[in-house]
Amino acid sequence: MESMEIDSDKVQQRKQSNYSYLDERFEIQKEMYRGQQYSQIYFARLHLMRTLLYSFAPTWKPHLPVCKVLGLEEGKECIIVGTLFKHMKLKPCVLDEYSKERSVTPLVKPHNFMHPDDNLILEDESGRVKLGGSALSPAIYVTGVVVALHGKETSAGEFFVEDVLEAGLPPQIERPLDLQEDKYVLLLSGLCIGSTSSNPLQFQLLVDHITGHLGDDEEIGLASQIVHVVIAGNSVEFPRKLFTGQNLASKDQSTLYEPIKELDIMLNQVRKYITNTQKPKCVLTNLIHRPFSFAQPLNRCLFPGSAPYNTFRSCTNPHSFDVDNIRFLGTSGQNIDDLEKYSEAESKLDFVERTLRWRHLAPTAPNTLGCYPFTDRDPFLIETCPHVYFVGNQDKYDNRLLKGSEGQLVRLICIPKFCETGIAVAVNLRNLECHTISFSTQIS
Template sequence: MVVDLEMGEGSPKLFERKQAVYRTLDDRYEIHGEKYKGQQYSHIYFTRLHYMRNLLYSLISKWKPHVPVNTVLGLEEGKECIIVGTIYKHMKLKPSILDEYSKERSKVPLVKPHNFVHPDDHLILEDESGRVKLAGSLLDPSAFVTGIVVALHGHETSEGDFFVQDLLEAGLPPQIERPLSSGEDRYVVFVSGLNIGSNTFNPLQFQLLVDHITGYLGDETEQSIASQIVRLIIAGNSVQIQQGLLNGQTVAPRDQSTLTEPIKELDILLNQLAAAMPVDMMPGPNDPANFSLPQQPLNKCLFPGASAYNTFFSCTNPHQFELDDIQFLGTSGQNVHDLFKYSEANNKLEFMERTLRWRHLVPTAPNTLGCYPFTDRDPFLIESCPHVYFAGNQDKYETTLVPGPEKQLVRLICIPKFCETGIAVMLNLRNLECHALGFSTCLDA
C-alpha cells in the first residue's frame, strides 16, 4: 500500500509508506461453528495437564534424572520423589456467589478489596489420581494462581502434606530466530483504552494521534517518521456503552442513539486510519463482543466505513500475528488484570513474564476468568515464544526486555489507557526498541 503524506508549508514532498509482510495466527483463537452442549471445564484442565506434563517430563530428565517421578496417589511418607500436577490455590478472600447473595441481602455493604490475597492462602497440587496440600517455605502462595502446571521435588510428611524442596517450571518456550535487521526503521503503533462514549474520552486528543501517525501533523522529519509506521494495533476497550441501557429490555428510541453514537464515532476515526495504514482491531471487555475468552472479532457491520478498506482487520483477543517474521502476541489486558486480583508482583510486567515462564497466556481461566469450554484443546498454551508480548488497558506505560536461557529475547509492553493518559506506544521492528507517544490538549502540559 502506498500512502502519500502531505507537507505543510512550502513545496510539497511526498513520502511512500513503508510496508511489512503480515501473517495472522489467530486461527487457534477462533471458534468455528462450535456450540455449547453442556460440556464441563474439566476437559480444558485435562488437556492442559497432559500437554504440560509431557513437556515437563522431557525437562525432568535433565533437571534431576535420578529422582523418581510419582503420582499424588503413589506418594509414600519420607520418600523423595517428583510429582507433576496442576496447582490449586485455596484463597480465604476469593469471592463466591454466596457472598454476593449475602451482600445483596445485607444492609451493611461488604468491603470489596482490589486484591484477594491473604496470608492464610495455601497451595494444593492435583493430578488425575488425587490432590495433596503443599508445605514448606519454598513456594510463596502470593506468587502463584490456580491453573499452573509445575513439577515439584519433595517428600510426603507425616501429616500427609507434600514438603516442597525444589520447583521446576516450564520456562520460556522455544523462539524462532529474529530475522536480520534490514537497517531501516519501521514502526508498529499500539493504543488501547480509547473508551469513546465515556466521560474521560477527549476527541481532540485522539484526533491528534490520528493526524500524527497518518502524517498530517509536524514538519518534514516527523512526517518522514510517520511514513515508517507499517501497522496500528488497537488493543481493546475502544468504546464504552452505558451499562444501564443493556438490561435485556427493548431500548427506547431516545436511547438508541446513545448506544450507537460511540460506535459511529469510532468508525469515523477508523476510516481515517485504515485509509493510511493497516489497522488491527482487537475487542476488549467493554466492547460489543463476547465476554469470555477468546473474544471473537468485532462484527465488521459495526464499522461500515472502515470495513470498506482491505487494510482494516477485525481480530481476536488474544491476538497473535507475524510482521516480517517477527512474532507478536498480546491481549487486551484481562489476563494481567486477573493475575493482579489473585496474586502479587512488583509490577504488571512481572505478571506478564510469569505467564511466559508458565507457558500459559491465561492460567486463571476458567477458574476466575471466563473462557469457552474447549473439549479437545487449550488455545492459551504458549507453544512458541513471541518476540513482542503486549497487554492493553494498563494503568501506565511500562516496558522491558526479558532474556531466556536459550537466547530468547522478548519485548514486554504494557499499553496504557489512552483516554486517561493520552499515551500510545511506538515499537521499532528493526531493534525492538519502543517509546511512548504522548498527546495532550492542555496548554500548560
C-alpha cells in the same frame, strides 16, 4: 501503498511490510455450550504441560523417580507434576451475591484477595495433595499453573516441597537480522469512546500524526515508518444506565451505536493513509473490551466505513500476528488484571513475565477469568515465544527486555489507557526498542 501528501512539493512514501494473521487457534469455529464442561480445558492443559515437564525431569533431577499423587509414599523423595489450586479465604464466592441481598452490611470487595493463610494444593487425575514448605510461595502462584515439584510426603499427609520447576520460556522463531531500516508497530488501548473521560481532540491528534498531517518534516518522516496499528481493547464504552435488563427503546439503541460509529469514522481516516492493493500488510487491529476469549472478531457490519478495506481487521482477544517475521502476542489486559487480584508482584511486568515462564496466557481462566469452554484444546498455552508481548489498558506505560535461557529475546510492554494518558507505544521492528508518543490538549 498510497503516499502521504504533505504539500505540493513534498511527498512522503509510507514503508511496506509483510503481515501474517495467527489468531486461528483462538477462534471458536462452532459455538456451543450445552453439555460442555470447563474440566476439558484443564485436562488438555495438564496433558500437554506434563509431557513437557516430564521431558525436563531427567536433566533437572536425574536421580529422582516421577510419581502420581496417588502413588506418593511417606518420606520418599520424588517428582510430581500437576495443576496448582490456590485455596483463598477472601476469594469471592457466588453465594456472596445472595448474602449481599439478604444482609444489611455491605460486603467488602478488596482490590486483592490475598490472605496470609492462603495455601496451595497440587492435583492430577489420581488425586490432590496439600503442599508445604517455603520453596513454593502462595503469593506468586495462582490456580491453573502446571508445575513439577521435588519433595516428599510428610506424616501429616502434606507434600513438603524442596524445589520447583516451571516450564520456562518456550522456543522462539529466529528473529530476522536483515532488517536495515526502522519500521514501527503502533500500540494503543483504552480509547473509551463514549465515556466522559474520552477526549475526541486527543484521538484526532493521534490520527493526524499517523496520517502525516501533524508536526514538522521530521515528525512526518517518523509517521511514514508506522506500518501497523494495534488498538488493544476498551475502544468504546457504553452508558451503564442503558443496561437495565429490559428491552432497549429505539432511541436508546441509537445511543448505544454512537460510540462505535464515532470509532469507525476515526479508523476510516487512518485507513485512507495506510492502504495497499494486494494482501493485508498494514492492518488496523481492534480489540473492543469483551470477556477474555469470548472476544471473537467483531462483526464487520459494525464498521461500514472501515471494514470493506483490506487494511482493517477485527481480531480476537488474545491476538497474535507477524509483521516482517517479528512475532507479536498480546491481550487487552484482562489476564494480567486478574492475576493482580489473586497474587502479588512488584510491577505489572512481573505478572506478564510469569505468564511467559508458565507458558500460559491466562492460567486463572476459567477459574476466575471467564472464557469459552473449549473441549478439544487449551488455546491459551504459549507454544512459541513471541518477540513482542503486550498487554493493554494498564495504569501506566512500562517495558522490559526479557532474555531466556536459550537465547530468547522478548520485549514486554504494558500499554497505558489512551483516554487517561494520551500515550501510544511505538515498537521498532529492527531492534525491538520502543518509545512512547504522547498527545496532550492541555495548554501549559
